[in-house]
Amino acid sequence: MENSITKLFNIKYPLIQAGMIWNSGWRLASAVSNAGGLGLIGAGSMYPEVLHEHIQKCKKATKKPFGVNVPMLYPNIEEIMQIIVDEGVKIVVTSAGNPKTWTPFLKQNGITVVHVVSSVKFALKSQEAGVDAVVAEGFEAGGHNGREETTTFTLIPMVKEKLKIPVIAAGGIASGRGMLAAMVLGADGVQVGSRFVASEESSAHINFKKEVVKAQDGDTHLTLKELAPVRLIKNKFYNELQELYKLNPSVEQLKEKLGRARAKKGMFEGYLENGELEIGQIAGLIHEIKPAAEIVQEIIEEYKSIKKSFC
Structure with missing residues (x-):
């Protein structure tokens, strides 16, 4: 499944686990990376010293690439970015802020930068800021969302039409069918959040996982x-x-x-x-709590099977 996203991140599958606050610690990130995707540590719910600990534990748990998601609306941003650089993290996904603020600093330190957007306007601004790819997230997504209420189905082709850099689809994707649909619409990869909340390695409380199911x-x-x-x-x-x-x-x-x-x-x-x-x-399509590696494999196998049936 080699394409622009697998090459950019040096991963097996163009599948990224979202950096969700309170859900995505080192256990989930390392499990997804070990399964062939790209795991992300969600820094938004972590004090700097906690992020430092999670990065170090993730390094020990996987030799595969992983990244850190940094919502820029949270405090301690300077300290968080410095920890990421000092710890040698190679991939950062920024969100909830202006990509021009931190992209130059991260790029100067040899870090691949991706920014989350909810509109064509901000996708273009991210490209101008020098990011390596964008996550285009539709209205279906959980957690903090865009104000435009543009669905993934319409957002992806509109962003793809305007950008020269890779586009990662997010929002409403939890299966191989969803992944294939996003790729047909022009995405180079997908970011999956909600499905990984209901994984064994997610740091979410079991009560919340059961509520999602x-x-x-x-x-x-x-x-x-x-x-x-x-x-x-x-x-x-x-x-x-x-x-x-x-x-x-x-x-x-x-x-x-x-x-x-x-x-x-x-x-x-x-x-x-x-x-x-x-x-x-x-969430209405999530029926079971499973290991993250099993979730990755199910998504990829379904994607390949359905794609093959159309060829």
């Missing part, structure tokens, strides 16, 4: 667009939030309702009623 079509919704758009499973916190919206709340009132560490409470600590439960729409 239980989720059905229509059980998620994109909300909090006034702060940072986020797709959530509908629970007690979500319902209270919707009641607050009926009162036309201010940004400050929304911030007060959200509070601190609500995502950690839901996904990492397993408080299903009062925590943020971030997951993609594709």
